[in-house]
Structures are given as C-alpha cells and as structure tokens.
Amino acid sequence: MNTLAEENYLKAIFALMDENGEVMVNELSQRLAIKMPTVSSMMKKLANKNLVTYESYKPIRLTEKGRVEAALIIRKHRLTEMYLVEKMGFGWEEVHHIAEQIEHIQSPELFAKMDELLGFPALDPHGSPIPDSSGKMIPREYQKLSHCKTGEKVKITAVVNTSHEFLTFLNGKQIHLGLEMIIHSLEPFDGSMTISYKENKETISSVVTDRILVEQL
Amino acid sequence: MNTLAEENYLKAIFALMDENGEVMVNELSQRLAIKMPTVSSMMKKLANKNLVTYESYKPIRLTEKGRVEAALIIRKHRLTEMYLVEKMGFGWEEVHHIAEQIEHIQSPELFAKMDELLGFPALDPHGSPIPDSSGKMIPREYQKLSHCKTGEKVKITAVVNTSHEFLTFLNGKQIHLGLEMIIHSLEPFDGSMTISYKENKETISSVVTDRILVEQL
DNA sequence: TAAATTTGTTAGACACAACTAACAATTTTA
DNA sequence: TAAAATTGTTAGTTGTGTCTAACAAATTTA
Structure with missing residues (x-):
C-alpha cells in the first residue's frame, strides 16, 4: 500500500508523462510545489518500490x-467527478477539489458502486477517459483547439484543465463539452x-485554446 | 485546521465522554490502539489548541x-453512512469503514449536498442522531436492551456498535432498527x-444486548 | 497503612515527508 | 570551448506522530 504522498507523486508523474513523454525532477518539483531535494529522495523511494525507474x-x-x-x-x-456531477448535481467546475480528496479513499466497493450507478461511463465530466479496473485507458486522440486553422468546424470533446477558475470562465461564455463551433480567425501574433457558436461570437486567448480539445467535423 | 490524527483523537474523546462522562489517558489509548505516552503528548497539543482541558x-x-x-x-x-445506505444501496454493515475515511474530507459543499439529497435526516442508519451544522445533537435517551426486564415489549431504536461483524450477526438473526420484540426471559448468571419477534425466538448474549438500544412500548 | 497494581509521564529513538544550504553535474550560450 | 545558467544531489534540520524503556504518581487491595 502506498502513502498519500506517494500517490500524489505517482499521479503527477503519470500526468507529466502523458503531456511530455519524459519527466524531469525539476518539472515534478514545480508541478507538486515540492522542492527538488524532496522529489529526488522520493524518487529513490519509489524506485525501491519498483514504481518508477x-x-x-x-x-x-x-x-x-x-x-x-x-x-x-x-x-x-x-x-468521483462523474458521480458528483451526474448523481449529486454539482457543476463540472466544482468537482475537482472534492475528487482530489476522495481519490485516496481505500474502498474498492465504493468505486465499483459509483461505476455501476453511473452505468460504467467511459468519460468523466471534462471529457477525459476513465481507466478501467485493470488500469487500461483509451488514449484521447483529439487535438488542441489552438492547433486548428481558420475556417475549420470543430466540436469540443474535452478540457485539459479542470480548475474552478478555468471552468467558471468557460461557463461564463457558455462553452461546454459537445459544443460545435466555427473558427473565424486566428491572430498570428x-x-x-475568434470563434462562433450558437448566437455567440467570442475571441479567446491561446491560454484558453491550449486547454480545449476538439474533434474535426 | 486539524490534522487527521487530531480529528481521530477528538472523535474518540467525544465518544468516550458520551459513554462514560470522563476520559482517562488509558481509555483513549486502548480505544485508539495508540500507546499512552503518545496519547499523553497529543493531549498537551490539543490542550494548547484549546480543544481539550x-x-x-x-x-x-x-x-x-x-x-x-x-x-x-x-x-x-x-x-455519509446515511447517504451510502439510502442513495447508493449499501447495507448498514458495510458503511462504517467507508464513512471512517470520508468523514475527513474537507468540503462543506459535499456534506451540505448529501444532507439536502437525504432530506435533512435526523438519524443515521444505525439510529444515532446526526449533529446539525452548528454541532448540536439531540441526545438519545434510549436504554440498553440489557437493562430491560422479563415481559417487557420493546422496539429497537439504535445500535451502539457499527462494526461489520456485529451488524452481519444481527442481519443473520433478522434483527434491524424498528423491530418490536418481547423479552421472554433473562438469565441472571x-x-x-431470550427474545421473540415475528416468527423468531432467539437467545442472545449480553455482549449483544449491551449494544442494542430500545424504547419501551 | 504498606505493598502491589494500575495509570501516567519523561526521555530518547525512529520513520516520514517536508525544508535549506552547499556543492556537483549537465546543458545552454557567448 | 569556456563561462554561465540550469538542473540535480548530498548533508543536515524540522515537525508530526508514532514507539520503547524507565521512572513516578495514584489507586486498589491485603
């Protein structure tokens, strides 16, 4: 069994490998807001437990x-995020903080029950795939909105960042999963x-378009 | 904010005060399976934080x-116990272990939502009162089944112990909250x-009758 | 009430997971 | 390629919460 700290390191390494392929001590240190020497020594511990090389x-x-x-x-x-949204009525911007804590609960029964009550969902409320009980996960093969070109018609399939602030921003612009939009123009500088969807026309920065994943229509 | 360890001490002291009025270092040590010197030093810490005298x-x-x-x-x-039983379909014998972990989650919203979805319940699945959000709790004024006399007709209102083993034992004898029973005989030794209820007649030990709370009918 | 038992404290150690300060290796850039 | 910047490690410290061993106080009992 792993400690809370170990679990948080594993999760962060997983996320960084997903994003960059390789993980440096420095990146991990910044991601977790833990100083490098601490990360360094934790890596030795995790290597000893055969969890990392x-x-x-x-x-x-x-x-x-x-x-x-x-x-x-x-x-x-x-x-947990899916359960909170679907069964308890939370908004997608409210659930990250709660799930961040509940993910450490030791109770296979609890999560099996959530899975069952949700009808074995494939995706969470932010469009990210839910790994199966053997740890397998269908890779997302969607592209960032920021990589799309003018004139393309796309559909939002996922958001990369699940922070309260970012999702509240999207809520304010009525941007949500499944939304279809046309890319009007892209400022090279x-x-x-600038995108349009339903009755809206909005200009959004690359900080935002980097965090939205879409599929081509 | 209190640590996990501190929260567990507070809970244990609360329960022991409820049972015995006063709490000795020794009792707390046994209840928590933590050695006396550790308890002793934690008491100094809690006294410093003005949580205990x-x-x-x-x-x-x-x-x-x-x-x-x-x-x-x-x-x-x-x-949490009530939510797990009422909304997720767990048995009353399964929920203690899960609630023991979820009780430490920091999210007023989560518990407010449970409360709301449950319709602001007064009692948990074991018949114990749920304190309100200011910490007030209606005291149970029921008596132990072990203190009842032959011939009395009583109704089960709560169980004192919520362990998996005890509740599975009760399940096996079809004993549950709300059950009405007649006390046939009491062995002084x-x-x-010996009690009867519905079509059943059972003899149960004082270990069991000590853990069942009843009201007179 | 004196001895025995129970209960509690003090002192010192340890594991964990964090830190800072100092130094070392690697990579970048001038 | 030598200097500068970045990245990483080693060594030593800290705070939390646990432990054991030894001693001390309080309570029970003979």
Whole structure:
C-alpha cells in the first residue's frame, strides 16, 4: 500500500508523462510545489518500490506497476467527478477539489458502486477517459483547439484543465463539452482565436485554446 | 485546521465522554490502539489548541470548541453512512469503514449536498442522531436492551456498535432498527436474554444486548 | 497503612515527508 | 570551448506522530 504522498507523486508523474513523454525532477518539483531535494529522495523511494525507474540525472519513468497504480488513482478521481456531477448535481467546475480528496479513499466497493450507478461511463465530466479496473485507458486522440486553422468546424470533446477558475470562465461564455463551433480567425501574433457558436461570437486567448480539445467535423 | 490524527483523537474523546462522562489517558489509548505516552503528548497539543482541558493525572475533557469540532466530524461520518445506505444501496454493515475515511474530507459543499439529497435526516442508519451544522445533537435517551426486564415489549431504536461483524450477526438473526420484540426471559448468571419477534425466538448474549438500544412500548 | 497494581509521564529513538544550504553535474550560450 | 545558467544531489534540520524503556504518581487491595 502506498502513502498519500506517494500517490500524489505517482499521479503527477503519470500526468507529466502523458503531456511530455519524459519527466524531469525539476518539472515534478514545480508541478507538486515540492522542492527538488524532496522529489529526488522520493524518487529513490519509489524506485525501491519498483514504481518508477530512476537514475541520478536521468529522466523519471513509471514502471508498468507504477503506471497501473497511477491509473487506478486517476480512475477513482474521474469516477468521483462523474458521480458528483451526474448523481449529486454539482457543476463540472466544482468537482475537482472534492475528487482530489476522495481519490485516496481505500474502498474498492465504493468505486465499483459509483461505476455501476453511473452505468460504467467511459468519460468523466471534462471529457477525459476513465481507466478501467485493470488500469487500461483509451488514449484521447483529439487535438488542441489552438492547433486548428481558420475556417475549420470543430466540436469540443474535452478540457485539459479542470480548475474552478478555468471552468467558471468557460461557463461564463457558455462553452461546454459537445459544443460545435466555427473558427473565424486566428491572430498570428498572440494565437488568440475568434470563434462562433450558437448566437455567440467570442475571441479567446491561446491560454484558453491550449486547454480545449476538439474533434474535426 | 486539524490534522487527521487530531480529528481521530477528538472523535474518540467525544465518544468516550458520551459513554462514560470522563476520559482517562488509558481509555483513549486502548480505544485508539495508540500507546499512552503518545496519547499523553497529543493531549498537551490539543490542550494548547484549546480543544481539550488537560492536566497531568487528571481526566481529559473536551472544551466547547473541541466538542463542536468533534460533533462536526461525527456529522460528516453519519451523513455519509446515511447517504451510502439510502442513495447508493449499501447495507448498514458495510458503511462504517467507508464513512471512517470520508468523514475527513474537507468540503462543506459535499456534506451540505448529501444532507439536502437525504432530506435533512435526523438519524443515521444505525439510529444515532446526526449533529446539525452548528454541532448540536439531540441526545438519545434510549436504554440498553440489557437493562430491560422479563415481559417487557420493546422496539429497537439504535445500535451502539457499527462494526461489520456485529451488524452481519444481527442481519443473520433478522434483527434491524424498528423491530418490536418481547423479552421472554433473562438469565441472571450471564445476562443472556431470550427474545421473540415475528416468527423468531432467539437467545442472545449480553455482549449483544449491551449494544442494542430500545424504547419501551 | 504498606505493598502491589494500575495509570501516567519523561526521555530518547525512529520513520516520514517536508525544508535549506552547499556543492556537483549537465546543458545552454557567448 | 569556456563561462554561465540550469538542473540535480548530498548533508543536515524540522515537525508530526508514532514507539520503547524507565521512572513516578495514584489507586486498589491485603
């Protein structure tokens, strides 16, 4: 069994591997807001438990065991988010903070029950895939809105960031999963994008378009 | 904010005060399965935080502040148990272990939502009162089944112990909250009691009758 | 009431997970 | 390629919450 701290490291390494492929001590340190020496020594501990491969000055990688354990924590997180939204009536912007805590609950029964009551969902409220109980996860193969070109018609399939602030911003612009939009123009200077959807026409910055995943229509 | 360890001490002191009025270091040590020196030093810490009153060799008591904080943790525990039984379909014997973890979640919104979805319940699935959001709790004034006399007709209003083993035992004998029963005989030697209810007639030990609370009919 | 038992405290150690300060390796850039 | 910047490690400290061993106070009982 892993400690709370270990679980948080595993999750962060998993997320960073997903984003960048390789994970440096420095990145992990910044992501977790934990100083490098602490991360360094934790890596030795996780390597000892055969959850990561790690040699001094080399990148960190999850082992297969570590990958599965990380995926199972993410499974609990995403099932919880889905449960909170679908069964308890929370908004998608409210659930991250709660799921961040409930993901550490030790009770296979609780999460099996959520899964069952939800009808075994494939995606969480932010469009991210929920790993199955063996830790397998269908990879998202959607592209960032920021990589789309003028004139394209796209549909929002997921959001990359689940913070309260970001999702409240999207709520304010009535942007949600499944929304279809047309890309009107793209400002080369700063990457800001003008989009139209329903009766709206909005210009959004690249900070936003980087965090929205879409599929082509 | 209190740590996980501190919350568990507060809860245990609250429960022991409820049962015995006063709490000794020794009792707390046994209840929590933590050695006396550790309890002793934690009492100094809690006294410093103004959560308990404590002087060496004297009994421990919760301050008003400590009492409220303990009650709010118990509120979260009991709301969770009720939610798990009523909304998720768990048996009353399955929920203690899960609630024991969820009671430490920091999210007033989550528990407010449970409360609302449950229709502001007064009692948990074991018949124990749920403290309100200011920490107030209606005292149970029921008596132990073990204190009842032959010939009395009583109704089960609560169980004192919520362990999986005890409740599974009761399930096996089809004993549940609200059940009405007649006390046929009481064995003076060991306190075992013969009761009848519905089509059943059972003899149960004082270990069991001590853990069942009833009201007279 | 003196001895025995129970209860509680003090002192010191340990594991965990964080930190800072100092130094070392690696990578970038001038 | 040498200097500068970045990244990472080592060594030592801290706070939390646990422990054991030894001693001290309080209570029970003979």
